[in-house]
Amino acid sequence: MRTQVCIIGGGPSGLLLSQLLHLNGIDTVVLEQRSRDYVLSRIRAGVLEWGSVEVLRDAKVGARMDAEGFAHDGVYLSAQNQEFHIDFKELTGKQVMIYGQTEVTADLYEAREKLDGVVIHDAQGVTPNDLETDAPYVTYIKDGTEQRIDCDFVAGCDGFHGVSRGCIPTNVLKEFERVYPFGWLGILSQTPPARDELIYAQHERGFALCSMRNANLSRYYLQTPLDDPLEKWTDQKFWDELRKRVPDEVADTIVTGPSIEKSLAPLRSFVAEPMRWGRLFLVGDAAHIVPPTGAKGLNLAVSDVHYLYQGLLQHYGGDDDGLELYSERALARVWKSERFSWSMTTLLHRTPDQSPFDKRIQESELAYLASSRAAQTALAENYIGLPF
Numbered sequence: 001m002r003t004q005v006c007i008i009g010g011g012p013s014g015l016l017l018s019q020l021l022h023l024n025g026i027d028t029v030v031l032e033q034r035s036r037d038y039v040l041s042r043i044r045a046g047v048l049e050w051g052s053v054e055v056l057r058d059a060k061v062g063a064r065m066d067a068e069g070f071a072h073d074g075v076y077l078s079a080q081n082q083e084f085h086i087d088f089k090e091l092t093g094k095q096v097m098i099y100g101q102t103e104v105t106a107d108l109y110e111a112r113e114k115l116d117g118v119v120i121h122d123a124q125g126v127t128p129n130d131l132e133t134d135a136p137y138v139t140y141i142k143d144g145t146e147q148r149i150d151c152d153f154v155a156g157c158d159g160f161h162g163v164s165r166g167c168i169p170t171n172v173l174k175e176f177e178r179v180y181p182f183g184w185l186g187i188l189s190q191t192p193p194a195r196d197e198l199i200y201a202q203h204e205r206g207f208a209l210c211s212m213r214n215a216n217l218s219r220y221y222l223q224t225p226l227d228d229p230l231e232k233w234t235d236q237k238f239w240d241e242l243r244k245r246v247p248d249e250v251a252d253t254i255v256t257g258p259s260i261e262k263s264l265a266p267l268r269s270f271v272a273e274p275m276r277w278g279r280l281f282l283v284g285d286a287a288h289i290v291p292p293t294g295a296k297g298l299n300l301a302v303s304d305v306h307y308l309y310q311g312l313l314q315h316y317g318g319d320d321d322g323l324e325l326y327s328e329r330a331l332a333r334v335w336k337s338e339r340f341s342w343s344m345t346t347l348l349h350r351t352p353d354q355s356p357f358d359k360r361i362q363e364s365e366l367a368y369l370a371s372s373r374a375a376q377t378a379l380a381e382n383y384i385g386l387p388f
């Protein structure tokens with residue numbers, strides 16, 4: 001088989017890139033190692049920057065998001081059970097959209113299908129070859145038979161544990177990493193959200209986040225030790241702990257119910273440089289990971305896709321500047337989001353090695369944020385998403 005761009009990974013990055021290229025007459029094949037049901041059962045991000053909303057609309061996958069998503073004007077922050085509001089709309093003129101990654105992925109699959117886009121599921125042993133030549137190809141095994149796809153470019157959209165990043169020689173690849181000594185225990189419950197907007201809560205007992213998907217579907221997270229067994233966290237224990245960490249009026253009114261999903265995610269900051277090697281381009285989680293505190297993971301994947309899609313369009317129009325600049329452009333934005341995600345994580349979490357001095361600094365930073373329009377504007381500008 002031959003295609004112009006072979007895309008490894010059928011998560012949001014891979015599907016969105018494929019959809020945008022297809023709409024502009026560029027042929028792609030997406031190779032996904034898992035089944036479609038598996039990909040669609042993953043519960044992940046919930047907040048879209050407005051720039052991401054616009055890219056999804058450009059990709060003609062915005063209709064359900066516009067009908068069912070919720071535009072939010074701001075967020076609440078809480079410090080030791082006392083909350084204050086950060087009004088994005090007033091401070092920056094912009095909003096964010098609450099629409100789950102699971103829904104974005106479902107919309108992308110549907111759109112790919114409508115256009116007869118080629119997405120090959122259960123592709124095993126995917127291996128990119130000859131990436132430093134003008135004729136790269138990708139091999140994989142499907143139903144026990146080895147297949148080969150010849151292409152012009154390979155897009156590594158295969159997430160943090162994918163195969164693409166490892167194709168960059170170790171003397172070229174630089175990796176930057178911070179692993180945090182705690183995780184987020186997340187639950188999904190069919191209950192009305194705690195508040196009209198998200199609540200990010202700092203507390204002596206650890207961080208908590210009240211998020212949502214719709215009027216009767218809530219998503220909550222608690223900072224927990226990484227080695228805490230999931231069985232220890234019965235629903236009752238989760239709700240009891242959440243109530244202790246959130247603003248008093250929320251604790252008094254929160255509606256609880258059985259969890260329909262429960263999982264523990266580790267927190268990590270990670271960047272791989274460069275994001276291009278020969279004819280391979282890394283996109284999304286394949287190149288970088290952020291802790292979820294700034295809601296940036298999915299949004300960074302969308303901005304990478306935007307830069308690469310623009311670069312490929314230019315290439316097929318005879319101009320290689322966009323591809324030459326891809327890694328530099330993407331990394332400039334990635335590092336700003338890495339900084340923001342790290343700073344939100346540091347501001348809001350308890351760490352085992354936090355000294356009394358560190359705690360006072362954290363408290364005073366939150367107090368400053370509660371009272372300073374300048375500090376709130378800086379947070380708002382980053383949260384709603386830097387331009388791309």
Ligand code: RFL
Pocket residue numbers: 008009010011012013014031032033034039043044045046047101123126157158159160161162163265283284285286292294295296297298299301
């Ligand atoms: P994905 O979503 O990981 O998709 C990569 C796809 O590639 C496939 N794959 C392969 N396919 C073929 N061959 C191989 N060798 C392959 N190896 C992997 C995988 O099966 C998968 O389908 O990366 P992508 O598309 O770059 O999208 C990035 C986002 O998914 C990610 O940034 C966010 O979900 C991060 N993230 C969160 N972000 C937020 O903003 N808020 C959150 O609450 C949030 N929660 C999360 C998260 C990421 C998590 N991961 C990756 C473990 C919770 C979790 C658990």
Ligand code: PHB
Pocket residue numbers: 044045046047198211212219292293294295296
């Ligand atoms: C979510 O709803 O899953 C969510 C929202 C905001 C975050 C992280 C996760 O910062």
